[in-house]
Amino acid sequence: MAKVPRNFKLLEELEKxxxxxxxxxxxYGLEDGDDITMSNWTGTILGPGHTVxxxxxxxxxxxxxxxxxxxxxxxxxxxxxNLPFVDQKNGKVDLKKISNLSHWSHEMSLETVLxxxxxxxxxxxxxxxxxxxEGSTFF
Amino acid sequence: MAAxxxxxxxxxxxxxxxxxxGITAEPHEDNLRYFDVTIKGPGGSPFEGGTFKLELFLPxxxxxxxxxxxxxxxxxHPNIDRLGRICLDILKDKWSPALQIRTVLLxxxxxxxxxxxxxxxATDVAKHYKENEKEAIAQSQEWTRKYAxxx
Numbered sequence: 204m205a206k207v208p209r210n211f212k213l214l215e216e217l218e219k220x221x222x223x224x225x226x227x228x229x230x231y232g233l234e235d236g237d238d239i240t241m242s243n244w245t246g247t248i249l250g251p252g253h254t255v256x257x258x259x260x261x262x263x264x265x266x267x268x269x270x271x272x273x274x275x276x277x278x279x280x281x282x283x284x285n286l287p288f289v290d291q292k293n294g295k296v297d298l299k300k301i302s303n304l305s306h307w308s309h310e311m312s313l314e315t316v317l318x319x320x321x322x323x324x325x326x327x328x329x330x331x332x333x334x335x336x337e338g339s340t341f342f
Numbered sequence: 343m344a345a346x347x348x349x350x351x352x353x354x355x356x357x358x359x360x361x362x363x364g365i366t367a368e369p370h371e372d373n374l375r376y377f378d379v380t381i382k383g384p385g386g387s388p389f390e391g392g393t394f395k396l397e398l399f400l401p402x403x404x405x406x407x408x409x410x411x412x413x414x415x416x417x418x419h420p421n422i423d424r425l426g427r428i429c430l431d432i433l434k435d436k437w438s439p440a441l442q443i444r445t446v447l448l449x450x451x452x453x454x455x456x457x458x459x460x461x462x463x464a465t466d467v468a469k470h471y472k473e474n475e476k477e478a479i480a481q482s483q484e485w486t487r488k489y490a491x492x493x
Contacts, residue, residue: 205402208376211410214427237424239414 209271213241216312229317231265242267244276244313248321254330256284259337263296263320265313275307278316283339285332286324294341296320346374350400353443365447367398375400379411379447383490384455388482389417392490396426396450398443408437409446418478418485420459420468428453429463 207215220231231246244265250256262281268274280294288300298304303319304311323329354374357367364382369375379396383389395414401407411433413426421429432441432449462468470478 205375205400206373207401208370208373208397208399210397210412211399214410214412214425217425239416239424239426241425 209267209269210241212272212312213267216314217241219314224314225318229314229321231313231317234264246278246313246317248317248324251321251325251330254325255332255334256324256330259334262340263317265316267313272309272311275304275311276313276316278320279341281340281342283335283341284324285334286329288323349405350375357444362444362448362451365451367443367447375404377443381447381451381454383486384451387455388479389419389454389486389490392486393492394454394490398446400443405439405441408433408441409443411446411450416485416489418467418482419454420457420462420464420471421453423463427463429461 217233224230228249228251229246231244233241234243234245244267246263246265248261248263250259250261260282261284264279264281266277266279268277275298278296278298280289280296283294285291288297289295290297298307298316301319301323303322304316354367354369361367364384366380367377368379369377377398379398381394381396383392383394392415394417397412397414399410401410411428413422413428415426417426423429428450430449430453432438432446457471459468459471467478470481
């Protein structure tokens with residue numbers, strides 16, 4: 204298979220994100236529409252139903268460096284959230300601690316990242332964790 | 343890595359040996375379907391004097407599917423958006439496998455000479471071109487000096 208270069212993969216992801224992905228429970232877009240390097244993105248996750256996160260909207264920041272998609276993006280929660288894979292000092296997500304993301308592959312995408320984080324939020328061990336006040340942020 | 347189709351090898355060789363005027367295209371060493379491209383702004387256009395960087399990728403199903411091309415240098419043009427994406431029919435529904443990398447790049451060069459504000463991608467730039475062409479051209483020239491002139 205032809206190897207799709209970073210920029211053309213990100214352009215495809217951008218177009219997919221603009222159309223809307225899945226059932227709308229996750230979304231993402233460029234932080235700055237003028238950013239020709241397409242490095243900085245924002246994402247949102249709608250808290251999964253039947254969990255402590257229900258009806259909450261979480262914002263995240265996603266950074267894709269020059270080595271994306273060979274290297275996973277850096278993901279940070281802006282909204283305060285209590286999860287074992289989120290650093291409580293700065294909101295940084297440790298993708299290695301999320302089962303479906305621990306072995307990053309270049310076939311994955313920003314969509315995969317958000318969908319898998321959301322899935323982990325709803326897992327048996329995480330769905331009842333006490334959460335900070337709604338609307339509070341790490342910054 | 344899978345062998346590169348003969349057609350791509352031939353096109354690359356020819357681009358290298360007889361490059362069209364004002365155009366260069368060089369494949370990346372680690373991905374021979376991915377090209378660094380430069381196009382000189384055509385004489386008499388608001389982009390004259392500028393050298394514009396682009397990137398081009400030949401997808402797996404090329405030449406059945408068109409190449410993907412994008413400007414990396416900022417450019418004030420009604421058919422090129424803020425991320426460098428190009429609105430050009432042969433890159434979409436008018437693509438034919440009879441076309442080549444060479445013809446695509448020549449068409450992009452021609453697009454620089456004849457902006458088409460009636461089929462815009464950058465709607466604000468197109469509006470500017472329609473309402474005050476003189477001022478819009480001056481803006482294109484200024485961006486060319488600012489972003490597309492080395493040093």
